[in-house]
Each structure stands twice: as C-alpha cells, then as structure tokens.
Amino acid sequence: MINLVNMFRTDPRLLSERGSFIIRQLCVLLDAESIYKSIATILLQESELKFLSSMIETLNTILLTSSELYLLRNKLKQLNTKESCDLFKALYHSWTHNPVALIALCLLTQNYQHACDLLRQFGDIEITLDFLTEVDKLVQLIESPIFTYLRLELLDVSQNQHLVQAMFGILMLLPQSEAFRTLRSRLKCIPKIDLGTSPADRPSLSTSKHSQARTALIQEHIDFASLLELFIRVRSQHRDFKTKERVNALLEKGVKNVHL
Numbered sequence: 001m002i003n004l005v006n007m008f009r010t011d012p013r014l015l016s017e018r019g020s021f022i023i024r025q026l027c028v029l030l031d032a033e034s035i036y037k038s039i040a041t042i043l044l045q046e047s048e049l050k051f052l053s054s055m056i057e058t059l060n061t062i063l064l065t066s067s068e069l070y071l072l073r074n075k076l077k078q079l080n081t082k083e084s085c086d087l088f089k090a091l092y093h094s095w096t097h098n099p100v101a102l103i104a105l106c107l108l109t110q111n112y113q114h115a116c117d118l119l120r121q122f123g124d125i126e127i128t129l130d131f132l133t134e135v136d137k138l139v140q141l142i143e144s145p146i147f148t149y150l151r152l153e154l155l156d157v158s159q160n161q162h163l164v165q166a167m168f169g170i171l172m173l174l175p176q177s178e179a180f181r182t183l184r185s186r187l188k189c190i191p192k193i194d195l196g197t198s199p200a201d202r203p204s205l206s207t208s209k210h211s212q213a214r215t216a217l218i219q220e221h222i223d224f225a226s227l228l229e230l231f232i233r234v235r236s237q238h239r240d241f242k243t244k245e246r247v248n249a250l251l252e253k254g255v256k257n258v259h260l
Contacts, residue, residue, distance in 0.1 A: 001038045009051050018060050024068050032072040033087060036063070040094040049241045052097040057134065064108065066143055077149070079109045080214050086219035092209035092227055096234040099125055102136035103170070104141065105148060112162035114224045118231060119169035124234065126242065127173075135170065139179040142167075143186070154190050159211075163192060 004022070026035050038057065046052050063069055063076075075084050076091075088109055095102040107116035125131070127188065142146060153160045155165070167187055174180040188224040 001035075002042055003194070005055070008055060009046075009048060012051070014055070015054060015058060016157045020062055020066075023062055024066050026067050027062075027066075027072075032069050033075070036072065037087065037090050040090050043097075045095040049238055050095070051099065053238075056095055056098035056101050060095065060098065060104055061137075063102060064146055065144075073108065073146070076105075078110050079111075079218060080187075082217070082221055084216060089222060090226075093230065097238070098134075099231075099235070100131065100138055102231065104138055105165075107142070107147065107166070110150075110153075111218070111224070112166050114158065114227070115166040116162050116169060116186050117224070117228055119166060119173075119227075121232060122169075122173060124239075125250065126239075132173075132175065132177075134192040135173050137175065137187065138170065139174070139183050141180060142170075151186070157190060226231065 004185070008019055008209070017030060022038075036059065043052060043055060046055075063073060076088060079085060088105075088111075091105060092102070095105050099118070103115055103118060106112070106118065142150065150163070152187075153163055157164055164187075167183065171180065171183050171187065
C-alpha cells in the first residue's frame with residue numbers, strides 16, 4: 001500500500017486518471033475498511049500537503065459515490081459501535097487536509113454539530129477556484145441518493161438544528177452560482193418551526209432511544225474538541241506551506257528577472 005501511495009505522489013496523472021479505479025478494485029478484492037484505514041495511516045506520514053489534499057479528495061469521492069463501498073459507507077453512517085467510531089477517527093486525521101472532504105465525512109456520519117464547528121473555521125481558509133469547485137461537488141452529492149437520509153432529516157428541524165445550520169453554512173461559502181441556487185431551493189423546502197411550542201410538543205421523525213444511545217456512544221469514544229484543534233493546526237500548516245510556496249515563486253521570478 002505504501003508503494004501505491006508513492007506511485008500516486010510521483011505520478012499525479014495516475015492518481016487523477018486511474019486512481020479511483022485502482023482503489024475501487026482494491027476495495028473489491030480486499031476489505032474496503034482495511035484499505036481505507038491503511039491509506040489514511042500512511043498519509044499521516046506524508047509531507048507533501050498539496051498531494052495530501054488531492055489524495056483525500058479522491059478517497060472521499062470514492063467513499064461517497066462507489067457502490068463497492070456501500071458497506072463501509074453504511075458503517076460510517078450508523079456510527080453505532082466502538083469500531084465504527086475508531087474508523088471515523090482514523091479517517092478524520094487524514095481528512096483534515098481537505099476541508100470540504102472533512103465536512104462531507106461529518107455529514108455522512110451525521111455529526112452535524114461538529115460540521116457547524118468546522119464551518120465556522122472556514123473564514124480563515126483561502127477561497128480558491130479549486131475550493132469552490134469542491135464545494136460545488138459537495139452540493140451535488142447532497143442532492144444525490146447517497147444523502148437522501150440527510151435531506152429527510154431536514155424535515156425534523158427541531159431535532160436537527162445543527163444540520164440546518166451546516167447547510168446554510170455551506171450555502172454562505174458559495175457565490176451565487178448554480179450550486180448556490182440548487183442548495184437554496186432545497187433549504188426553502190424546510191418546514192417552519194412554531195417557536196411557540198416546546199420541542200417535546202413538536203412532531204419528531206427521530207427514534208429517540210436509538211438516537212440517545214448513539215449520542216452517548218459517540219461522546220464516549222470521540223473527543224470532538226481535540227479533533228477541532230487538530231483541524232485548526234493542520235489548516236495552519238497549509239497556510240504556512242502556501243506562504244512559503246508564494247515566497248519561493250516570487251524569489252524565483254526575481255532571480256529570472258535579474259538574469260534578464
């Protein structure tokens with residue numbers, strides 16, 4: 001697996017053109033969860049941040065769209081065992097190198113409050129064309145069958161206020177593009193809450209006992225405060241990397257001008 005990651009790093013074209021096929025086939029032939037955990041662990045040792053971001057984008061797209069990864073996707077969606085929580089944490093550490101992919105992971109695992117906390121940090125992220133393209137793709141995924149359950153949860157606003165806030169947070173990241181209009185149209189379908197009634201009086205689609213047990217398990221095994229701190233540290237590394245990259249580019253340009 002290390003050799004495969006090295007091949008992707010040295011040949012970006014292989015990653016962009018054949019990476020998805022190769023990883024999907026590995027997940028079919030071997031165990032998808034083991035493949036993802038192994039790659040995520042290997043990527044923690046990676047120092048090329050630009051490659052890391054691209055690799056996570058590819059892995060995330062496969063995770064959310066490939067039929068071969070249905071069981072893995074469902075395990076993360078349920079997040080109702082210690083093993084699934086450990087899997088989430090294993091992926092999270094690498095996914096921090098791609099903010100949009102990390103939001104998608106939190107939406108998949110129904111960790112909506114943490115998604116909101118992450119989105120509040122996006123104000124410090126440089127908004128580039130690549131970043132907006134990834135957000136655009138995320139909106140398309142939200143409208144896909146993969147996230148049908150998420151869209152249905154928007155009906156139960158009183159129990160999913162963090163989800164609603166996360167959706168509006170994603171909307172605010174977008175310029176007024178087609179993706180913006182698509183997500184805005186979806187959010188207009190959210191039913192209004194009667195603020196005069198208490199949450200107990202409002203109809204709920206949630207299965208409260210299951211939800212409470214799941215919440216307790218997640219709180220026991222996942223320290224979201226530490227994960228948020230990790231995300232902030234990683235974003236700081238990326239900012240420093242981009243600053244050095246720009247400085248080096250300017251210095252190189254200056255040297256060329258001197259020679260001219």
